[in-house]
Amino acid sequence: AQSVTQPDIHITVSEGASLELRCNYSYGATPYLFWYVQSPGQGLQLLLKYFSGDTLVQGIKGFEAEFKRSQSSFNLRKPSVHWSDAAEYFCAVALYGGATNKLIFGTGTLLAVQP
Amino acid sequence: GAGVSQSPSNKVTEKGKDVELRCDPISGHTALYWYRQSLGQGLEFLIYFQGNSAPDKSGLPSDRFSAERTGGSVSTLTIQRTQQEDSAVYLCASSLMRGNTEAFFGQGTRLTVV
Numbered sequence: 282a283q284s285v286t287q288p289d290i291h292i293t294v295s296e297g298a299s300l301e302l303r304c305n306y307s308y309g310a311t312p313y314l315f316w317y318v319q320s321p322g323q324g325l326q327l328l329l330k331y332f333s334g335d336t337l338v339q340g341i342k343g344f345e346a347e348f349k350r351s352q353s354s355f356n357l358r359k360p361s362v363h364w365s366d367a368a369e370y371f372c373a374v375a376l377y378g379g380a381t382n383k384l385i386f387g388t389g390t391l392l393a394v395q396p
Numbered sequence: 397g398a399g400v401s402q403s404p405s406n407k408v409t410e411k412g413k414d415v416e417l418r419c420d421p422i423s424g425h426t427a428l429y430w431y432r433q434s435l436g437q438g439l440e441f442l443i444y445f446q447g448n449s450a451p452d453k454s455g456l457p458s459d460r461f462s463a464e465r466t467g468g469s470v471s472t473l474t475i476q477r478t479q480q481e482d483s484a485v486y487l488c489a490s491s492l493m494r495g496n497t498e499a500f501f502g503q504g505t506r507l508t509v510v
Contacts (some may be wrong), residue, residue: 287438315498324488325439325501371439383452384429384489384499388438 283308285374287387294362302357302390304372313375314355315384316346320368328370331355342366360392367394398422400502402488408508409478415503417473418447421490428471429491430463434484441484442443445471 286305294300306312316328329340336348346357355372372387409415421428430442441455445465456462460478465471475482485506489490489499 318503324503325489327498331497373439383441383444383455385441386431386439 283374283376283385285372285385285387286309287372287390289390290388291391291393293393293395296364297361300357300359300362300366300392302370302372302392304355304357304387306355306372307353308373308374308376311350314346314348315373315375316340316344316355316357317371317373317386318342318368319371319389325371328357329339362392362394363396364394367392400488400490401498401507402486402502402505404505405503406506406508408510411480411509412477414474414476415478415507417475417486417488417507419471419473419488419490419502421469421471421488422500423469425492425500426468427491427497427499428465429472429489430471431487431489432457432484433487433504439487442473475507478507480509483507483509 284307288303314331316366317325318328319325323377328344329346331338331348339345346355348355369389369391371389374385376383400422401499403418428445431439433439443463444452444457457468478484485504486498487501487504489501491497491499
């Protein structure tokens, strides 16, 4: 069955440090891939997406992600974390086939930022 | 409206009662999703509507859950005979069409069953 795995439930980094959040998917074909962020009390906001082409995609707020087909991964990165980046991050895979479309989410990674 | 609107924002109900949750998608968006987010859990897919196609109901957890979408716009998620395990945030999202398009999320309805 198709699935999305975010192996890190909770991550703490210091402000200014680099960040990498892991995401692995299980899907038979090349999926559409997304990263969303959910700040406390806020709705989900799209950070970036990958559909095709360049495997390194740039998003908002200084985030980027790299699609690696050989590893079935789509890890999210940021070179220097800001305190305002503290939030929960969700990786998602879009499954498209026939009349059924689904956007499947991972369980999320909660990011804490230390001063 | 400018975004996906969900109502009510909060709902407290007694166990065994029925509840209806409403979602107003972005105008012109043909795809509409319902998800459930429980404490410490990810987003659990519930149901998907796309235009006039039959909805994908594969994520509905039991026959107490149902959803409809009238006129290809507003959607209502109904939970009958609510149970305490139904307590969660119910999120609605819409997108322009199937394919490589972004899903926009509402703020959710926080349901508490007491």
